[in-house]
Amino acid sequence: MSEIQDAVRERYAAKALQMAPRRVGGSQALSCSLSAADLEVRRAEWKELDKAALVSREDRAGTVTSTYRASAEVRTELERLVAAERVCCATARWELHDDGERLHVTVASESGACCEDDCGGGEYSASELASVGINATSSLGCGNPMLLADLRPGERVLDLGSGAGLDVLLSARRVAPDGHAYGVDMTDEMLAVARANQAKAGVANATFLKGTIEQIPLSDGTVDVVISNCVINLAADKRAVLREAHRVLRRGGRFAVADMVALAELPNEVKRSLDQWAGCVAGTISIDLYTAALRDAGFKAIDVEVTREVRLDGVDGAIASAYIRARKE
């Protein structure tokens, strides 16, 4: 398996663990796409832990070290919070060390503690979310494929990189009662969150499959629509993904995808960063390359609509979310 796929899987396995219901208390803690309210919750969680177990905090040469009294409970909570912060921002450098007596959390202060934007953030109405009983923070996407997929009852839909399952469950509702929605994801932890969300939503006409989007575990011509939300940019071999999407679509089937695209050449150090790849930045390709890859895979009626430029340090204005439509003849 490629280094890129390893980095992506590791990032989303950690995110899935944060999405799973917490063992203590009832709220869901998510590091990225934090709303102001969620950020408040995150800060309150750190404060609560500091109050209970912080021994000292010092800032030396730009690295802040916080030392906590060791106990199983403190360790569990620190592991959760550090994992949340670590995956939050491509530039954040968080570490947790256990010396037997004390737990030490270090973060390079200039690296940024918590970013509020990762792979973008979906765009869902309150009523859509209510229909499956899932919080918007379950989306790690960069748009809402429902807005372009024009799903109808009876259709079969496939979501590439289904994450926590929001788009699959929304699709399943739209194609019910006779249609079916499939989600494919390579990360076991994400599949577990998606299946738990499915059970909570009580959606029967959906199936989450383990697999990669470079080798989709479905037969030729089995779906009417392929959707995806901020995943194809993460694939090392995008041409393989687009060929597979074309293969599993029936003739006349639709490709309706939200993804990140590059509007300008990215700096070399960004392109080389696995973290930035897993954060939906370094793997982006230009609209021209995306269009050519779709055409080479056999798609027609290709349309790429840029919806939002992304403002991030180092790549300001160089990447954007886009809606990508195409059709299999």
Ligand SMILES: C[S@@+](CC[C@H](N)C(=O)[O-])C[C@H]1O[C@@H](n2cnc3c(N)ncnc32)[C@H](O)[C@@H]1O
């Ligand atoms: C940015 S998240 C998006 C999740 C979901 N589409 C959403 O909108 O919330 C990327 C997801 O795609 C999955 N993924 C990334 N690359 C993949 C690949 N090559 N094959 C299968 N799944 C992949 C990850 O495990 C993760 O769940």
